[in-house]
Amino acid sequence: xxxxxxxxxxxEDALTYAGSLPVPNVQEMERSNPMQxxxxxxxxxxxxxxxxxxxxxxxxxxxxxxxLLSNGHKEELKKLELACEEWGFFQVVNHGVxxxxxxxxxxxxxxxxxxxxxxxxxxxMASDDIQGYGQxxxxxxxxxxxxxxxxxxVIYPTRFRKxxxxxxxxxxxxxxxxxxxxxxxxxxxELLCSLSLIMGMDKDTLLGLHxxxxxxxxxxxxxxxxxxxxxxxVSPHSDTSILTILMQDDDVTGLQIKHSGxxxxxxxxxxxxxxxxxxxIEIWSNGKYRSIEHRAVTNKNRARISFASFILPHDDxxxxxxxxxxxxxxxxxxxxxxxxxxxxRHSMKRKMEGKFHTEMEMVRCNLSCIPDxxxxxxxxxxxxxxxxxxxxxxxxxxxxLLSSENVEELKKLEWACKCWGFFMAxxxxxxxxxxxxxxxxxAGFFELPFEEKKAYSLDSNEMQGYGQPFMVSEExxxxxxxxxxRIYPSHFQKxxxxxxxxxxxxxxxETYSTEVRKVAETLLGSLSLTMGMTKxxxxxxxxxxxxxxxxxxxxxxxxxxxxxxxxxxxxxxxISILLQDDDVTGLEIQHDGGWVPVxxxxxxxxxxxxxxIEMWSNGKYNSIEHRxxxxxxxxxxxxxxxxxxxxDxxxxxLDHILDPQGSNRIYKKVxxxxxxxxxxxxxxxxxxxxxxxxYNDKVES
Numbered sequence: 001x002x003x004x005x006x007x008x009x010x011x012e013d014a015l016t017y018a019g020s021l022p023v024p025n026v027q028e029m030e031r032s033n034p035m036q037x038x039x040x041x042x043x044x045x046x047x048x049x050x051x052x053x054x055x056x057x058x059x060x061x062x063x064x065x066x067x068l069l070s071n072g073h074k075e076e077l078k079k080l081e082l083a084c085e086e087w088g089f090f091q092v093v094n095h096g097v098x099x100x101x102x103x104x105x106x107x108x109x110x111x112x113x114x115x116x117x118x119x120x121x122x123x124x125m126a127s128d129d130i131q132g133y134g135q136x137x138x139x140x141x142x143x144x145x146x147x148x149x150x151x152x153x154v155i156y157p158t159r160f161r162k163x164x165x166x167x168x169x170x171x172x173x174x175x176x177x178x179x180x181x182x183x184x185x186x187x188x189x190e191l192l193c194s195l196s197l198i199m200g201m202d203k204d205t206l207l208g209l210h211x212x213x214x215x216x217x218x219x220x221x222x223x224x225x226x227x228x229x230x231x232x233x234v235s236p237h238s239d240t241s242i243l244t245i246l247m248q249d250d251d252v253t254g255l256q257i258k259h260s261g262x263x264x265x266x267x268x269x270x271x272x273x274x275x276x277x278x279x280x281i282e283i284w285s286n287g288k289y290r291s292i293e294h295r296a297v298t299n300k301n302r303a304r305i306s307f308a309s310f311i312l313p314h315d316d317x318x319x320x321x322x323x324x325x326x327x328x329x330x331x332x333x334x335x336x337x338x339x340x341x342x343x344x345r346h347s348m349k350r351k352m353e354g355k356f357h358t359e360m361e362m363v364r365c366n367l368s369c370i371p372d373x374x375x376x377x378x379x380x381x382x383x384x385x386x387x388x389x390x391x392x393x394x395x396x397x398x399x400x401l402l403s404s405e406n407v408e409e410l411k412k413l414e415w416a417c418k419c420w421g422f423f424m425a426x427x428x429x430x431x432x433x434x435x436x437x438x439x440x441x442x443a444g445f446f447e448l449p450f451e452e453k454k455a456y457s458l459d460s461n462e463m464q465g466y467g468q469p470f471m472v473s474e475e476x477x478x479x480x481x482x483x484x485x486r487i488y489p490s491h492f493q494k495x496x497x498x499x500x501x502x503x504x505x506x507x508x509x510e511t512y513s514t515e516v517r518k519v520a521e522t523l524l525g526s527l528s529l530t531m532g533m534t535k536x537x538x539x540x541x542x543x544x545x546x547x548x549x550x551x552x553x554x555x556x557x558x559x560x561x562x563x564x565x566x567x568x569x570x571x572x573x574x575i576s577i578l579l580q581d582d583d584v585t586g587l588e589i590q591h592d593g594g595w596v597p598v599x600x601x602x603x604x605x606x607x608x609x610x611x612x613i614e615m616w617s618n619g620k621y622n623s624i625e626h627r628x629x630x631x632x633x634x635x636x637x638x639x640x641x642x643x644x645x646x647x648d649x650x651x652x653x654l655d656h657i658l659d660p661q662g663s664n665r666i667y668k669k670v671x672x673x674x675x676x677x678x679x680x681x682x683x684x685x686x687x688x689x690x691x692x693x694x695y696n697d698k699v700e701s
Contacts, residue, residue: 023135026149028117030223040145041231045677047144048230049256049263049297061257061266062087064275066187067094069194081198084277084285088292089257089266092191092245092273097183099271102247104172105180109305111170112151113221123151123165132165147231147298149221155181155309156215177217181309184245184273185215188311191243191275199285200324206242206284211314218308222254225298233296233304240344241278241310248274252304258293279343280313283335286321315341394589394598395420397607399519400427402526414530417609417617421624422589422598425523425577425605430515432603435579437504438512442637444502445483446553456483456497465497479563479630481553487513487641488547509549513641516577516605517547520643523575523607531617532656541616542574543646550640554586557630565628565636572676573610573642580606584636590625597629611675612645615667618653647673 029038062083068076083090112120125132133151151167154160155177167173192206199206207213222233233254248255248268255266255274266274282291296306313319320337395416401409416423445453458467466483483499486492487509499505521539528537539545554565565586580587582602588595589608598606614623628638645651652669 023145025117026135026147027113027221027223030225034224035226037147037225037227037231041147042227043144043230043232047232049228049232061264062090063269063272064090064092065094066092066096066190070190072197077194077198080194084195084198084281084289087257087259088277088290089294090275091266091269092187092275093269093271095187095273097180097187097271097273101176101180101183102271104176105247105307106249106305108170108173108176109151109219109221109307112167112173112219113149113305115169119169120167123167125152125165129162131162144232144235146234146296147222147225148233148296149223151219151221153177153217154215155217156185156213160214180307181215181217184309185213187273188215188243188245188309189213191245192311195281199322201322209284209313209317210242211317214312214314216310216312218310220296220306220308222296222298222304222306224300224303226300228298228300231298233298236293236295238291238293239276239278239310240280241312242280243278243311244276245309245311246274246276247307249304249306252299252302254296254299254304254306256295256297263295278310280319280340283319283338284322284325286325287334288325312344313340315339315344319343394596395423396601396604397423397425398427399425399429399522403522405526405529410526410530413526417527417530417613417621419622420589420591421622422606422608422626424598424601425519425607426601426603428519428605430512430519430605434512434515435603437508438579438639439581439637441502441505441508442483442551442553442639445499445505445551446481446637448499448501452501453499456499458484464494478566479554479557480565480628481555483551483553485509485549485551486546487549488517489544492546512579512639513547513549516579516641517643519605520545520547520575520577520641523577524643527575527613527621531620531654533654538574538616541645541649542643543649545574546644546646548642548644550642552628552638552640554628554630554636554638556632556635558632560630560632563630565630568625568627570623570625571608571610571642572612573644574612575610575643576608577641577643578606578608579639579641581636581638584631584634586628586631586636586638588627588629595627610642610644612651612672615651615670616654616657618657618664619666620657644676645672647671647676651675 024038026041029036062079064080064083065073065076069080080090120133123133125134125136130136131152131154134149135146136150136152151165153165154162166177189207193203196203196205196207220234225231236258246255248266250268250270253265253267256263257266257276258264276294277289277291279291281289298304317340318337319335319340321335395412397413397416398406398409402413413423453466456466458465464484464486466481468477468481483497485497486494495506498509524538524542525535528535528539531538552566557563568590578587580598580600582600585597585599587598587606589598590596608626609621609623611623613621649672650669651667651672653665653667658665
């Protein structure tokens, strides 16, 4: 999400206010060297298609008979409603589009893509336009590229057509596009009439809301790929349309949709059309009907073509939930009003990635009710016993005494690490003005308009930026937003994620981070002593100690007992150092089977032992589960700094802690980089990652 609405040119059509950086032609690369796939196309491990995806579910994708639907058949209308609520996708049969129209379109498109590149480049996309031949949504030199080439044409209104992009070869291609698109328009209109009925409105309501019917066609060509399990044909995304109607290849499966946290392949039904709900319907329906993430995978043996027709409203239409769909099931409007042209411009100018709007921001237009994805089950809410009476017992360590190797303070530290895994650090040497300035800078960032914060949105390829991390499925969400920055080593910093507002944000964060690193080095020196080693032992074990900052923002919540700010988890760090709000309690730690709130001490830091220290100490020091709660009356912020070893460091219990035979060993050897990757790309949940490193413990991968 890389631009601000204010950058859009007033009065300019959103479909033409788009562009993409030039990239190589995929089909030509595959032709010239079928066995070579450039690095920019190879996905990170967590993004790669998996052969174990939920293939068994594909038969459950709903199939709708349009001839029954158009006749107002009640059972078919119910099937449509169920499909929109639970899947967001369905296949349409008996749609009335003649088979020769479908096959003629496929044949002509195949002929076009088989033309020499020089011939196809006559229709190449302009730098400031979405129409034409090439690749779209390439907005940076760093993003991973899709293994596909495309031809994009605007069909309706006819005044938006740019005929210079309509191929003259093969000879009848233009006419076939026209005939096919007219038929798809009819199918789209029939579906919108049926959707109007199931949404409790007159049959022509949704059509009337369009003002002017807009339709665009994207023809996708997916060349064969020698490593189909490492690339994607089209990245995961939802559509910013009202509806999308897809004609896919009858013989090759490529489309996959997100359902119940799995990628489900949509196996072709000959001559059927695949329809999906777009973002506009999700907003109009107040979240009742879902715009679902989908992607395309490639094939080693067969190239594939698909035809996506996007049905859109006019730019000037204002999109917001219908009043009559604000009901007992969803008693607030969870989406705010937005002009469609502005919404579309944003999608056109950003990397294709996930869903365009963030649920947390949409909720903020009315905080009187909580969407279901944030509500916790009774089991999650009541897990453990509230031991708030114990909170004064959380250890407090004087860092000034610790630094001078005071024997009593070292004993207190050892007891805190064994029995609590958490402690408060006072007299740490960080000036009060440094603490206050970094809090003010963070608060200034989170108070910015959403459009400005979106400029720093999380990158799917690594854990930096603004948003919500650890969203790996459609499961429950945390009641918080985050800004994550890598601090050290400095070559890992990506300044595009560092806010430029407030003006002193970067300098303030740098100063605070330098001070916190000194505290961490002092603590690791003291931990080395309590573990029976020389003072510099733990620092040396880290090699080049990495440092990252996560700034957490917890909005107020009318029903704080129904949500969790951050889910229970342990940290995959050596140690974590937290600067929390001085006035609002939110952090809770697991102790003796209950949740103990950590009440703030003015200008103190909260320190917790991470998984790495637990492994090095063979379980002597505990990495403790903790969570964060929301507050009804006060928003809250915290700044968590994570210290971790170099990714090449191998973590295992230290030899001098084990008995001579090693029979008391709890943890096996694990490379830290592998451990960290696992923790960053799994749902944040308890101590599942640490159990993964234990001997004889079976944990789902």
